[in-house]
Amino acid sequence: MKTIDFDDTETAFELKSNIELKRAYFLFKIISYPFLVTLGKLIVSVSIKFRLPVDLIIKKTVFDHFCAGIDDSDSIRVVSLLASKNVNSYLHYSVEAAQSEETYEKCLKSTLKTIEISKNNPNLPFIVFKPTGYGSSELLEKKSKSISFTPIEQDQWNKMVNRFRKTFEKAKLSNVKVFVDAEESWIQPAIDDLVENFMIKFNNKEALIFNTIQMYRKGRLEYLKELKNKAIKGKFKVGIKLVRGAYMEKERERAIKMKYSNPICDNKNDTDQQYDDGVEFMFKHINLFSIFIGSHNEKSIEKAIAIAKKLLVPSNHKNLSFGQLYGMSDNLTFSLAKNKYNSIKYLPYGPVKEVIPFLIRRAEENTSVSGQTNRELNLIESEVNRRNKVSI
Ligand SMILES: Cc1cc2nc3c(=O)[nH]c(=O)nc-3n(C[C@H](O)[C@H](O)[C@H](O)COP(=O)(O)OP(=O)(O)OC[C@H]3O[C@@H](n4cnc5c(N)ncnc54)[C@H](O)[C@@H]3O)c2cc1C
Known part of the structure; x- marks a missing residue:
């Protein structure tokens, strides 16, 4: 209904x-x-x-x-406008640069600046960063496959881990939560491990750090279940941004080219089913999981609301929010906000050309x-x- x-x-x-x-x-x-x-x-x-x-x-x-705009003052105007309809936002300086130690440092700087902008602004509860903005895919892939680093790579890895740490430390001091974006399956194991380790340190009272889980990947429901057990054992809270996944074609092409089994669900139905099952599983453990449902899929959102009602999770539960991209699915964002759900827009900004x-x-x-x-x-x-x- x-x-x-x-x-x-x-x-x-x-x-x-x-x-x-x-x-x-x-x-x-x-x-x-x-x-x-x-x-x-x-x-x-x-x-x-x-x-x-x-x-x-x-x-x-x-x-x-x-x-949202070309700079932060432009974007803050949009943030206030959305807030007038009870919609919160998170900003992302969406500049995509070539990979080098210099650009990783720049990326860290812009993330820290976004934390500074979001600090003390209740309409900006989250910030986000992309792991490959902080270090190379090659390093993440080697780490994911447990291949040893050369001394230079080890040094680069330490720097990358430090960028994660600096982000979480500043976010904690500023009372701003952090989404870590999900990327391709062949680099994701290293990201998952890193984020899990930081969750143990930073998520002890509530979820400060949110990892992103892509439900188009086979086995991700099982991963959520494992995470629940680890969290109980390690006494930490789990922050999850739940998405379907953005790199389906790339994943398929690589699997064919390199002759391994495609990690993506066999069809859209399987992805949808796993997504909804993931929502239900986490709602059952809502005191352990903080959940951000990042989706434009109306059916999934309707199902999530139905499950929440069945499990008596109130609409404005602090551990539950919904999010869509700015410029898309406004019918979901604004109607959710009108019905007292925590509703959040992802607001990219930056110079037009970039x-x-x-x-x-x-x-x-x-x-x-x-x-x-x-x-x-x-x-x-x-x-x-x-x-x-x-x-x-
Ligand atoms: C706020 C927000 C944050 C996001 N952050 C990330 C992120 O960090 N990392 C990331 O990867 N993506 C991210 N995304 C994108 C997301 O993963 C989806 O690509 C996008 O939202 C479309 O999925 P949907 O749930 O909105 O709806 P739908 O339109 O119902 O789903 C489309 C998705 O279903 C899956 N799919 C489609 N066809 C098939 C098929 N034949 N077999 C199996 N699966 C199929 C694909 O994932 C496709 O993108 C984010 C999206 C939002 C809204």
């Missing part, structure tokens, strides 16, 4: 002007045609190569829809999930019709 009306477009788009709604419609319409996304990518990369002034066009279209790879990924992701794009288009159309009727 539906308890929240996710078709309530008035609530979903209350913060959007008519012009912003039209822009969103136009964007999702383009995104719904894969060849237009490919063409757009080409035009952007050629324009950047020849230094054509495309920044303003990108800024006024796709950037303003999916990003954020382009992030924007391209968003466009590609939406193209590949055509059901989601059509849902966005239908919701916007309904809201435009509703506003037209009201203004007659």
